[in-house]
Amino acid sequence: MTPEFLDLPPLIGAGGRVALPGSKSISNRVLLLAALAEGQTEITGLLDSDDTRVMLSALQSLGIELKREGSAALVQGGAGRFPAPSADLFMGNAGTAIRPLTAALALQGGDYRLHGVPRMHERPIGDLVDALRQFGCAIDYEGQAGYPPLCIGASQFRLSGDVSVRGDVSSQFLTALLLALPLKAAEQDVVIAVQGELISKPYVEITLNLLRRFGVSVQRTGWERFVIPAGSRLRSPGRIAVEGDASSASYFLAAGVLGQLHRRGAPVRVEGVGRDSIQGDVAFARVLEDLGASVRWGDDFIETDGLQPGLKALRGGEIDCLAIPDAAMTLAMTALFADAPTTLTAIGSWRVKETDRIHAMATELAKLGAQVESGTDWLRIHPLQPDQWRSATIATYDDHRMAMCFSLASFGHADIRIADPGCVAKTYPGYFQDFFRITRPVPVIAIDGPTASGKGSIASAVAEALGFDCLDSGVLYRLTAWAALRQGVALDDSAALAQLAATLPVSFAAGRIHLNGQSFDAAQLRTEAVGQAASTIAALPAVRDALFALQRSFRRAPGLVADGRDMGTVVFPDAQLKVFLTASAASRAERRYKQLISQGNPAILGDVFAELLERDARDTQRAVAALKPAADAELLDSTDLSLEQTVETVLALWRRHDVQVA
Numbered sequence: 001m002t003p004e005f006l007d008l009p010p011l012i013g014a015g016g017r018v019a020l021p022g023s024k025s026i027s028n029r030v031l032l033l034a035a036l037a038e039g040q041t042e043i044t045g046l047l048d049s050d051d052t053r054v055m056l057s058a059l060q061s062l063g064i065e066l067k068r069e070g071s072a073a074l075v076q077g078g079a080g081r082f083p084a085p086s087a088d089l090f091m092g093n094a095g096t097a098i099r100p101l102t103a104a105l106a107l108q109g110g111d112y113r114l115h116g117v118p119r120m121h122e123r124p125i126g127d128l129v130d131a132l133r134q135f136g137c138a139i140d141y142e143g144q145a146g147y148p149p150l151c152i153g154a155s156q157f158r159l160s161g162d163v164s165v166r167g168d169v170s171s172q173f174l175t176a177l178l179l180a181l182p183l184k185a186a187e188q189d190v191v192i193a194v195q196g197e198l199i200s201k202p203y204v205e206i207t208l209n210l211l212r213r214f215g216v217s218v219q220r221t222g223w224e225r226f227v228i229p230a231g232s233r234l235r236s237p238g239r240i241a242v243e244g245d246a247s248s249a250s251y252f253l254a255a256g257v258l259g260q261l262h263r264r265g266a267p268v269r270v271e272g273v274g275r276d277s278i279q280g281d282v283a284f285a286r287v288l289e290d291l292g293a294s295v296r297w298g299d300d301f302i303e304t305d306g307l308q309p310g311l312k313a314l315r316g317g318e319i320d321c322l323a324i325p326d327a328a329m330t331l332a333m334t335a336l337f338a339d340a341p342t343t344l345t346a347i348g349s350w351r352v353k354e355t356d357r358i359h360a361m362a363t364e365l366a367k368l369g370a371q372v373e374s375g376t377d378w379l380r381i382h383p384l385q386p387d388q389w390r391s392a393t394i395a396t397y398d399d400h401r402m403a404m405c406f407s408l409a410s411f412g413h414a415d416i417r418i419a420d421p422g423c424v425a426k427t428y429p430g431y432f433q434d435f436f437r438i439t440r441p442v443p444v445i446a447i448d449g450p451t452a453s454g455k456g457s458i459a460s461a462v463a464e465a466l467g468f469d470c471l472d473s474g475v476l477y478r479l480t481a482w483a484a485l486r487q488g489v490a491l492d493d494s495a496a497l498a499q500l501a502a503t504l505p506v507s508f509a510a511g512r513i514h515l516n517g518q519s520f521d522a523a524q525l526r527t528e529a530v531g532q533a534a535s536t537i538a539a540l541p542a543v544r545d546a547l548f549a550l551q552r553s554f555r556r557a558p559g560l561v562a563d564g565r566d567m568g569t570v571v572f573p574d575a576q577l578k579v580f581l582t583a584s585a586a587s588r589a590e591r592r593y594k595q596l597i598s599q600g601n602p603a604i605l606g607d608v609f610a611e612l613l614e615r616d617a618r619d620t621q622r623a624v625a626a627l628k629p630a631a632d633a634e635l636l637d638s639t640d641l642s643l644e645q646t647v648e649t650v651l652a653l654w655r656r657h658d659v660q661v662a
């Protein structure tokens with residue numbers, strides 16, 4: 001079962017190395033070439049994802065002998081023929097599989113059906129079918145003309161003159177012909193003429209490069225005319241290694257820049273692609289460099305390390321993305337952190353990808369608070385100031401790149417929830433594990449414990465020592481209770497109380513609490529009447545839910561110390577340090593008594609003690625978010641410790657944690 005969503009905490013830094021999974025574009029091309037070639041091919045570094053599994057299982061259904069173990073595969077080439085004369089092939093949403101297979105099967109002829117997920121049936125393939133029909137291939141549309149599913153029949157192959165194919169919708173049509181047509185070039189040249197301006201040229205370069213590895217040298221004139229010379233034969237190179245995926249690299253390269261914005265990052269290195277990569281998307285790193293990123297290139301790695309000296313932010317501007325259609329999506333995310341608007345142009349192909357990516361990007365960026373403009377083939381993104389970020393649930397449209405891109409939004413000032421995170425399996429099943437491994441969330445120190453154990457005093461002293469923000473979550477319950485008492489809302493009217501909590505116009509400034517134009521100091525909310533009422537309404541799940549997002553929104557760079565009852569168990573379960581602070585009931589009663597008296601609130605020790613026991617009972621026995629230590633909390637009994645000693649103990653625990661992380 002894949003989860004419905006994934007919550008990403010705000011991030012403060014990144015650093016480390018990522019061994020990239022194999023390139024999708026290279027993996028699927030190599031698999032097909034190995035299946036069509038003469039001889040056996042041993043493939044290493046193969047991508048293991050939905051799209052490559054689709055290709056592998058199609059080849060197996062077509063009678064190709066292959067063995068696969070993790071990222072290695074051994075393919076027995078069919079020397080130009082698929083043994084199975086008929087097959088029903090499910091192609092998922094893999095454009096890199098359906099297009100070249102359609103070409104290869106149509107040229108061979110047989111009884112084949114190719115279909116996929118509903119979105120695949122909305123992705124155009126008519127230009128490729130039109131091109132193949134010029135050879136006498138029998139291809140029928142099962143549904144809407146121009147789109148899969150396709151039925152392929154017996155081929156009456158003939159070659160009369162050049163074949164023309166459109167190059168301005170998807171370069172995969174040309175790639176499909178280039179991969180399959182060497183099978184028909186034994187006796188004569190095969191000439192392909194491209195109509196319209198060819199998009200995504202670097203992907204065609206990958207095709208030509210791999211064809212060369214399989215013994216076929218295509219000659220080209222500009223990007224309009226391609227000749228597969230007579231006598232061409234696909235022959236296995238024996239062994240072939242697949243490069244790491246340059247499009248997948250873009251997320252980590254961006255993280256290496258964004259992670260340094262708070263000066264808490266370290267370099268991020270992707271391994272498996274380098275300066276000599278045959279993938280066009282490595283140009284993404286050059287674009288980042290132009291925008292001001294510090295980039296290092298190696299033979300087999302690329303590394304980013306924040307901004308170039310002297311810069312405070314990435315630059316904006318207009319970027320022609322024709323050559324990097326996939327990695328360009330990542331630029332839409334880095335644009336949020338730039339110092340001026342960024343316009344991505346020549347991205348018309350986004351409209352026919354896994355989803356309409358221009359629409360999807362514009363919609364989801366707007367949820368973060370960004371101002372976005374778009375046209376048929378362009379997108380303009382205005383940067384977000386720290387106070388403009390909004391927390392959001394990001395829809396991913398069954399598009400792996402949407403999910404991976406928006407993980408980068410967690411470098412902003414917001415909580416990000418990614419819907420359907422499992423969609424990354426199309427090209428990168430382990431993406432989020434790698435992303436979590438190389439990123440550092442904004443740290444949280446959670447201090448929970450019973451009343452008067454010292455949480456509030458310790459939390460604010462620790463926050464001050466570390467320069468972190470401080471959240472006294474009890475204040476939010478007390479404020480809700482105070483407002484309810486003032487407005488005469490019954491303390492068991494769950495709906496009205498939740499409404500009150502959800503709309504608390506509260507802000508904190510200069511050590512005071514501001515609510516509805518009124519300013520308090522914390523002591524005014526510290527009366528036992530308010531405390532008891534807070535404890536009563538805190539048992540209501542609807543009230544707790546209403547305050548959840550507000551509490552999480554306090555997690556901002558450089559860090560947060562949060563105190564309450566459920567900071568470590570419910571609100572910040574991923575807190576880096578959790579402390580459960582206790583003290584004997586007698587010493588807590590005495591501390592509270594002294595505190596009340598010193599604040600000018602009259603009190604009787606016996607009553608304070610009784611009320612404290614009552615509140616302990618209510619807080620520990622309630623059904624939701626009951627007061628209890630988190631499984632991974634450090635237990636700290638302060639009965640015999642002074643305030644200073646307790647603060648020092650917590651700081652020592654934090655230093656120990658910080659050393660382990662560094």
Ligand SMILES: Nc1ncnc2c1ncn2[C@@H]1O[C@H](COP(=O)(O)OP(=O)(O)O)[C@@H](O)[C@H]1O
Pocket residue numbers: 449450451452453454455456457458591592594595638641642643644646
């Ligand atoms: N370790 C300690 N030793 C002595 N007094 C303490 C200690 N920790 C807290 N106090 C005092 O106890 C009182 C209650 O502490 P507070 O931080 O308000 O507790 P809580 O937030 O857990 O209710 C304060 O007056 C505080 O100064």
Ligand SMILES: Nc1ccn([C@H]2C[C@H](O)[C@@H](COP(=O)(O)OP(=O)(O)O)O2)c(=O)n1
Pocket residue numbers: 450451452453456473474475477478531534535538539563564565566567615619
């Ligand atoms: N995270 C929190 C914080 C407070 N509460 C509830 C339970 C407490 O009795 C009241 C008041 O909390 P507060 O921390 O201000 O109380 P003390 O300072 O511990 O006396 O709110 C909670 O349920 N969850």
